[in-house]
Amino acid sequence: MAELKKNILATLAYFDVFNYPLTREEICLFLPAKYEPMLFDVAMACLVSCRLIYRFDKFYTLKNDPYLIQRRNDGNQxxxxxxxxxxxxxxxxxxxxYVRGIAIxxxxxxxxxxxxxxxxxxxxxxxxxLWIARTLMHCFKKLTFLVNREHYFCMNYYIDEQQLEIAEKNIYTATEVVTLIPIQGDTTFADFFTANAWTRNxxxxxxxxxxxAKSLNKIVLKGMTEWLFNNRFGDVLDDRLMKITAGRWNxxxxxKRLNNHGILLxxxxxxxxxxxDPENFQYKLISRYETKVAQLLVENHHSVAN
Known part of the structure; x- marks a missing residue:
């Protein structure tokens, strides 16, 4: 029971970093281990009665702040x-x-x-x-600035089919992988999730x-363009575009240029x-999360242990 309580607190602590309350079902989904539903409900009831967590309607949070629920409901809508x-x-x-899959x-x-x-x-x-595809997509994105729709096309993270496995393996990357919402390329994402089965740990x-996700359909112009670059010239061009892009970002x-949210580019x-790679974002977030969990367990050791 003590381990289960710790894991519930840890799950809520992770999303508390984002001020995001969870439902009972969501807490179950993000637990780091599997438990019997009856045991889980008993642990949840104990934590609520001890005021280690707070319940507002169907949501649970570490903070006794009903505003968080309104914030979440508005955000969900x-x-x-x-x-x-x-x-x-x-x-x-x-x-x-060369685009094979897209996810939110x-x-x-x-x-x-x-x-x-x-x-x-x-x-x-x-x-x-990857770099031919990315360059063409970002040239298109520049046009969206003309109609003030650039925030609809934030293509932040690219990988290619040769390296589908995410290299960094931690609670942050696992959460990001499992919560992706694939919208294009069903078989591509089936392969991607298989390659990242480590998230189950x-x-x-x-x-x-x-x-x-939708299945990929044949698009004539797309196929013709790929045929033009499926050769040695395409290899050289992809490498060159990677070097140019890397140089510009460096x-x-x-x-010390900042994006629209004030974060270093x-x-x-x-x-x-x-x-x-904004200023060791992953490291800082995980550090905040681990510190929060440690403080919870130290401050509430007796209640959690019983």
Whole structure:
């Protein structure tokens, strides 16, 4: 029972970093181990009675603050509308050469959005053509600035089919992987989730969503463009575009340029991935989470142990 209580607190602590209350079912999904439902309900009742966690309607939180529930409900409604837009965006972006899969990521994939939220997208490309695909997509994104829709096309994280496994393995990356909402490329994401089965070590109760993605259709112009670059010239061009992009991003980082959210612009670059790297964000978040869990367990040792 003590271990279960600790795990419930740890699960709520992770989402407390984002001020996001959870339902009973969501707590079960994000627990790091499997438990009998009856035992889980007893542990939850004990934690509520001891005021280690607080219940407001169907939501649970570490803070005795009902505003968090209103914030979540508003965010869920906003996310519902934005996800519909994101699916339309996916219908456009899947037409670009070498794009094999598109998923919603970030806070929107956790069903939350506010007035400042973007549509963050996770992109899978064909092997060894990530940089051709990314360059074409980002040229298109520049055009969206003309109609003030750039926040609909935040293509933040790219990987290719040659390296589907996420290298960093921790609670943050596991949560990000299992909460992705695939919207294009069902078989591609089936392969992706298979390659990242390690997430079950962190979140054994979570079932990853492949059925939310559309199947890939043949697009004549896309196929013709890929045929033009499926050769040695395409290899050289992809390498060259990677080096150019890496150089530009290094310059942005050295100049300490900030994005619209005031975060330092930085990107990790490789032949098979392109991903944001804002000031050791993962390390800082995990450190905050672990500190919060440690404080909870120290301050409430007696209640948790019984």
């Amino acid at each position: 906003k996310a519902f509308e934005m996800i519909k837009v994101a699916r339309k965006v996916g219908d456009i972006l899947i037409r670009f050469p 990521s970030g806070s929107l994939s956790k069903n939350y959005a506010d007035e400042g939220s973007d549509i963050d997208l996770f992109i899978i490309t064909a092997a060894n053509r 962190y979140l054994p109760n979570h079932i990853m969503r492949v059925s939310t 310059q942005k980082t050295q100049q 930085a990107m990790a670059v490789d032949k098979h991935y392109a991903k944001p």
